[in-house]
Amino acid sequence: MNEITKNSRDFVGYEYKDLTAPEDKFSLYLDSYENFGWSVDPNAPQRQEHGLITVTVKRDRRIVNKAELTRLQRNFDACVQEIEALERSKTSGPLILALTVGLIGTVFMALSVFAVTAQPPHIAACILFGAPGIAGWVAPIFIYQRRLHQKIRQIDPLIEEKLEEAYHLCERGHQLLPH
Known part of the structure; x- marks a missing residue:
C-alpha cells in the first residue's frame, strides 16, 4: 500500500528578472x-506605481x-x-518653442504695464508693447499644435522602423527557442 509515485518532471533551475514597463x-x-x-x-505579484507596471519573469x-x-x-x-525617446521628442520641441513664445509675450506685456504705470503714462508705448504681448500669449497654442503635427509626421516613420527592427529581433529570438 505504500506506493511512491515518481514525478516525471525534471529539475528546472530558473533565472529571474523584474520587468518594468510603462502601462501603454x-x-x-x-x-x-x-x-x-x-x-x-505566477508566484510573484504584479506591482503598479507611477504609470509603470512591474512583473517578475x-x-x-x-x-x-x-x-x-x-x-x-x-x-x-x-x-x-529609442522608441520611447522618439515619442518624447514629438512633444518636447513644440513645447519648448511654445513656452519661449509665451515668455517673450510676457516680457512685452510687462513692458506694456511699465509704460502705462509710468509717470506720466506712455499710452503709445503701452499699445506698442501690449499688442505683441497679447499675440505672444495667444500664438503658443497654435504654434504648439502646428509644430506637434509636423513632428508627428516626421517621427512616426522612424518609430515604425524601430518597431519593425524590434519585431525582427523577437522573430529571431523565437526561432532560437526549443519548440
Missing part, C-alpha cells in the same frame, strides 16, 4: 520577452542559445528605449 507599452514588453525565453512568474537557466537570446533581448531593449 507593457503588452509589447511582455509579448516580446516571451520570444527570448521569459515567462511571467523567469526562464530556464540552461536554455539553449542563452547568450544569443540575451544579446537579442538587449538589442530589443535598446530599440524600445
Whole structure:
C-alpha cells in the first residue's frame, strides 16, 4: 500500500528578472520577452506605481542559445528605449518653442504695464508693447499644435522602423527557442 509515485518532471533551475514597463507599452514588453525565453512568474505579484507596471519573469537557466537570446533581448531593449525617446521628442520641441513664445509675450506685456504705470503714462508705448504681448500669449497654442503635427509626421516613420527592427529581433529570438 505504500506506493511512491515518481514525478516525471525534471529539475528546472530558473533565472529571474523584474520587468518594468510603462502601462501603454507593457503588452509589447511582455509579448516580446516571451520570444527570448521569459515567462511571467505566477508566484510573484504584479506591482503598479507611477504609470509603470512591474512583473517578475523567469526562464530556464540552461536554455539553449542563452547568450544569443540575451544579446537579442538587449538589442530589443535598446530599440524600445529609442522608441520611447522618439515619442518624447514629438512633444518636447513644440513645447519648448511654445513656452519661449509665451515668455517673450510676457516680457512685452510687462513692458506694456511699465509704460502705462509710468509717470506720466506712455499710452503709445503701452499699445506698442501690449499688442505683441497679447499675440505672444495667444500664438503658443497654435504654434504648439502646428509644430506637434509636423513632428508627428516626421517621427512616426522612424518609430515604425524601430518597431519593425524590434519585431525582427523577437522573430529571431523565437526561432532560437526549443519548440
